[in-house]
Amino acid sequence: MNLADRVALFSALRQANPEPKGELRSESPFQHLVAVVLSAQSTDVGVNRVTPELFRRAPNAASMVALGETGIIECIRSLGLYNSKAKHVWALSRILHEQYQGQVPDDRAILESLPGVGRKTANVVLNVCFGHPTLAVDTHVFRLARRLGLAQGKTPTAVEKELLEKIPEEFLYHAHHWLILHGRYVCTARKPGCDRCLIATWCAKLEID
DNA sequence: ATCCCGAGGG
DNA sequence: CCCTCTGGAT
Structure with a gap:
């Protein structure tokens, strides 16, 4: 996926959810x-x-x-x-x-x-907690990154490295939450909701169609 | 039967 | 590298 497509993809996620939050509740x-x-x-x-x-x-x-x-x-x-x-x-x-x-x-x-x-x-x-632009690769981010064609690595560490190279810096801080929420509610493990996916346009999984 | 905001130990 | 930990939801 080229840079313009990556910018478009993350812009779409940002437009849908400008300030994404995780769903774990805590007070400190x-x-x-x-x-x-x-x-x-x-x-x-x-x-x-x-x-x-x-x-x-x-x-x-x-x-x-x-x-x-x-x-x-x-x-x-x-x-x-x-x-x-x-x-x-x-x-x-x-x-x-x-x-x-x-x-x-x-x-x-x-x-x-x-x-x-x-x-x-x-x-x-x-x-x-500390506002750093890190990218946590959990099961959702791992699955989604590979389906999208943003990464091919076989371990979370390898996928993290690929994503850090491919996600434009302006999107890095929120990337984890955008990807995890999309993976949890749309691009689910068993039945991806491609029909209601905001970023299907850029998905490698659907390129053949 | 498979998956879930993985990590530690062998 | 693989295996184990473990209950709940789908």
């Missing part, structure tokens, strides 16, 4: 970090179902440490993957509490060193 960087860790292989609806009670019991790092792994599991059981997620949330809370005054650091290397925080989660936190 700490809560957002925890919500993103919990979102691994789970839906946002599921995360938003359990976080009100979790954050009522433990709104910050210190109280999350006090709640303990068992208390965390009680709150998040219906999400799945609860043993490892509870372990990670408790351990990262303890590190933030003991070493970072309970604050989430604006630093990729430190974020990725936290238990349960990989590249994708760090990219989301850097973007949403």
Whole structure:
């Protein structure tokens, strides 16, 4: 896809949704970090179902440490993957509490060193909490980028690199949310809604027609 | 049966 | 590189 088409594609997404927001609910960087860790292989609806009670019991790092792994599991059981997620949330809370005054650091290397925080989660936190133009490649962005023909890589890391090269800078900051929302509600995994797709004009999947 | 805002461990 | 973690929704 050439530059003019890429600009047109992202302009269409921007026009439809000028200020895209993620759908995970939180009231602080700490809560957002925890919500993103919990979102691994789970839906946002599921995360938003359990976080009100979790954050009522433990709104910050210190109280999350006090709640303990068992208390965390009680709150998040219906999400799945609860043993490892509870372990990670408790351990990262303890590190933030003991070493970072309970604050989430604006630093990729430190974020990725936290238990349960990989590249994708760090990219989301850097973007949403600290305003950096990072691009988090989750399951939706990965699928959509490949369908559109914006990337061919076989790993999220490879696709992130391709997208960073192909998405014009002016669109980079919002690109994650535009792509994830489009992937979630239109270009879904099982049944892509091509008939109601705003960017089908530029989609490699439909080029043959 | 497949997918969900993945990460850690082998 | 692959496997596992795990329940809920479709």
